[in-house]
Amino acid sequence: MGRALPMTVREEGLPERVTIYEVGPRDGLQNEKAIVPLEVKAAFVERLVAAGLPIVEATSFVHPRWVPQLADAAELVAGLDLDGAIPLPVLVPNERGLDRAIEAGCRHIAVFASATETFAAKNLNTTLEDQFAMFEPVVRRALDQGIDVRAYVSMCFGDPWEGAVPIEQVVAVGTRLLGLGASQLSLGDTIGVGTVGHVGALVEAFGAAGVGVDRLAMHFHDTYGQALANAHAALRQGITTFDASAGGLGGCPYAESATGNLATEDLIWMLDGLGIEHGVDLDAVVATSIWMAEQLGRPSPSAVVRALT
Amino acid sequence: MGRALPMTVREEGLPERVTIYEVGPRDGLQNEKAIVPLEVKAAFVERLVAAGLPIVEATSFVHPRWVPQLADAAELVAGLDLDGAIPLPVLVPNERGLDRAIEAGCRHIAVFASATETFAAKNLNTTLEDQFAMFEPVVRRALDQGIDVRAYVSMCFGDPWEGAVPIEQVVAVGTRLLGLGASQLSLGDTIGVGTVGHVGALVEAFGAAGVGVDRLAMHFHDTYGQALANAHAALRQGITTFDASAGGLGGCPYAESATGNLATEDLIWMLDGLGIEHGVDLDAVVATSIWMAEQLGRPSPSAVVRALT
Numbered sequence: 001m002g003r004a005l006p007m008t009v010r011e012e013g014l015p016e017r018v019t020i021y022e023v024g025p026r027d028g029l030q031n032e033k034a035i036v037p038l039e040v041k042a043a044f045v046e047r048l049v050a051a052g053l054p055i056v057e058a059t060s061f062v063h064p065r066w067v068p069q070l071a072d073a074a075e076l077v078a079g080l081d082l083d084g085a086i087p088l089p090v091l092v093p094n095e096r097g098l099d100r101a102i103e104a105g106c107r108h109i110a111v112f113a114s115a116t117e118t119f120a121a122k123n124l125n126t127t128l129e130d131q132f133a134m135f136e137p138v139v140r141r142a143l144d145q146g147i148d149v150r151a152y153v154s155m156c157f158g159d160p161w162e163g164a165v166p167i168e169q170v171v172a173v174g175t176r177l178l179g180l181g182a183s184q185l186s187l188g189d190t191i192g193v194g195t196v197g198h199v200g201a202l203v204e205a206f207g208a209a210g211v212g213v214d215r216l217a218m219h220f221h222d223t224y225g226q227a228l229a230n231a232h233a234a235l236r237q238g239i240t241t242f243d244a245s246a247g248g249l250g251g252c253p254y255a256e257s258a259t260g261n262l263a264t265e266d267l268i269w270m271l272d273g274l275g276i277e278h279g280v281d282l283d284a285v286v287a288t289s290i291w292m293a294e295q296l297g298r299p300s301p302s303a304v305v306r307a308l309t
Numbered sequence: 310m311g312r313a314l315p316m317t318v319r320e321e322g323l324p325e326r327v328t329i330y331e332v333g334p335r336d337g338l339q340n341e342k343a344i345v346p347l348e349v350k351a352a353f354v355e356r357l358v359a360a361g362l363p364i365v366e367a368t369s370f371v372h373p374r375w376v377p378q379l380a381d382a383a384e385l386v387a388g389l390d391l392d393g394a395i396p397l398p399v400l401v402p403n404e405r406g407l408d409r410a411i412e413a414g415c416r417h418i419a420v421f422a423s424a425t426e427t428f429a430a431k432n433l434n435t436t437l438e439d440q441f442a443m444f445e446p447v448v449r450r451a452l453d454q455g456i457d458v459r460a461y462v463s464m465c466f467g468d469p470w471e472g473a474v475p476i477e478q479v480v481a482v483g484t485r486l487l488g489l490g491a492s493q494l495s496l497g498d499t500i501g502v503g504t505v506g507h508v509g510a511l512v513e514a515f516g517a518a519g520v521g522v523d524r525l526a527m528h529f530h531d532t533y534g535q536a537l538a539n540a541h542a543a544l545r546q547g548i549t550t551f552d553a554s555a556g557g558l559g560g561c562p563y564a565e566s567a568t569g570n571l572a573t574e575d576l577i578w579m580l581d582g583l584g585i586e587h588g589v590d591l592d593a594v595v596a597t598s599i600w601m602a603e604q605l606g607r608p609s610p611s612a613v614v615r616a617l618t
Contacts, residue, residue: 004502004533005467006504006533007467007474008506009504009510011506157316158313158315158316163314164314165316192612192616193314194315195315195316195318195578195582196582197318197582197584200320201318223616224575224578224612225572225574225575225578225612226315229537229538229540229579232538233320233541266535270504270538272504273504273506274504274506275506303532303533
């Protein structure tokens with residue numbers, strides 16, 4: 001007998017196919033305590049691409065002082081196939097980061113904005129309003145070079161300092177980022193507090209503001225165990241791009257096997273059960289996550305990875 | 310600033326109130342490697358009741374040879390308030406177990422049936438068909454004594470030996486158990502393979518067979534990370550009783566912090582976000598789970614417990 005499988009039972013009204021936007025090498029590893037060697041990072045990205053993930057965010061050109069885990073961004077991307085069929089975006093915080101990404105030959109970047117005043121101050125060293133002036137030249141110069149730009153909006157469902165974040169504030173930030181020229185918004189529940197009704201209301205509010213589900217991706221963290229339920233709620237709204245990290249990497253670096261991003265494998269299990277196409281080889285991702293857990297010296301937070309280990 | 314909270318955003322068409330049926334002391338502890346001292350078990354039940362859980366399954370009168378973890382069932386219930394406002398059901402496998410439960414003064418029991426042939430053979434030492442003859446005198450004698458009977462149906466979403474389990478087979482088993490006189494069916498995803506569409510289809514199939522959501526409870530295990538998403542899918546079908554275990558107790562006893570039952574705390578987080586009443590004090594349950602994790606010597610698998618620890 002092979003491994004366990006979900007029985008496929010479709011649900012009416014859901015998309016037929018979704019895109020899993022893999023963030024493990026970037027959002028996952030930047031939040032791990034361990035600093036992973038360059039060759040392990042490269043192998044991680046290559047294994048994820050080989051597993052069929054259609055897009056893999058490879059690293060971040062944030063200053064190494066802030067994210068020492070990804071200080072080798074330039075060396076990493078130098079060894080990757082940046083012109084291949086699979087986009088390998090990199091996070092770019094500012095113009096200096098963009099310069100480095102351009103120099104490295106990157107064709108896809110992502111900027112990281114804040115939905116709240118406090119996080120803009122603490123993480124971006126700017127204000128809710130001034131962040132747009134900061135991102136404007138980054139996006140414009142990237143587009144001038146034919147580089148695609150995704151925009152993350154962080155703290156969309158709650159903020160550790162401000163608590164609840166008004167939905168209209170998130171929509172306002174998101175639409176301005178699209179106005180700068182971003183092709184896609186990734187709506188992040190950075191602290192994982194959001195719940196299913198909130199997800200539905202946020203996607204609907206974007207729709208009411210003229211931003212369709214084709215411009216949106218959802219980025220859930222599993223801090224409070226809500227990530228997969230929230231992904232299902234977003235699917236019901238017609239969302240077709242989901243950020244996830246192989247093995248659920250990206251937990252708090254100081255808590256053993258704390259929950260990080262929505263695990264790619266747990267998402268795939270649900271999609272397989274729903275008969276929704278994604279093109280990813282689950283067993284290959286699980287094998288990659290088991291290998292990466294050995295590199296990191298801690299068990300994977302993904303339930304599917306644990307069950308199949 | 311207090312602890313993080315979900316923002317309350319209601320979703321149309323969901324129940325206004327649900328009952329959380331706490332199974333930690335029974336389904337949780339019977340699957341833990343550690344044998345918990347009697348006084349810890351008693352304190353666990355009492356703390357759960359004090360936290361506002363409206364029903365707490367206290368233990369099992371299964372033969373101690375099979376479940377040594379709960380060998381002290383009679384001593385445990387002797388110290389509990391079995392005639393109080395909060396029902397404290399016990400699992401009863403057969404007539405011998407019923408005799409012990411009656412002798413102990415229990416007012417609520419649960420029987421544990423199988424949706425599959427193989428699990429009936431391996432767990433109940435009977436057949437899919439013969440299990441009803443086994444349960445018939447148990448249910449009848451209990452009802453004669455004014456004892457309420459819940460019936461678990463295990464392996465409703467998949468079976469480790471048989472794989473997929475036909476929905477009509479689950480409905481057939483469930484309706485026969487109700488026919489014997491059980492007041493409620495708890496539909497168990499014993500191995501955690503089920504997904505959201507499957508949950509919806511199963512509840513609908515029971516409805517088509519004349520079994521309304523008021524007779525059904527859902528019992529999810531989080532083995533593949535699907536439990537909370539599945540609970541949301543069941544809520545959308547109108548289910549109002551959810552089995553859950555404080556701290557997500559009940560993982561595979563041989564894997565550290567492996568996932569067990571749907572964690573009571575993670576369910577509460579979602580319900581609070583949806584504005585659905587449940588009457589339970591989340592902080593009190595979290596404190597209980599932190600305390601129990603110390604007793605067990607391993608971290609809680611509940612994401613909410615970890616985030617709030």
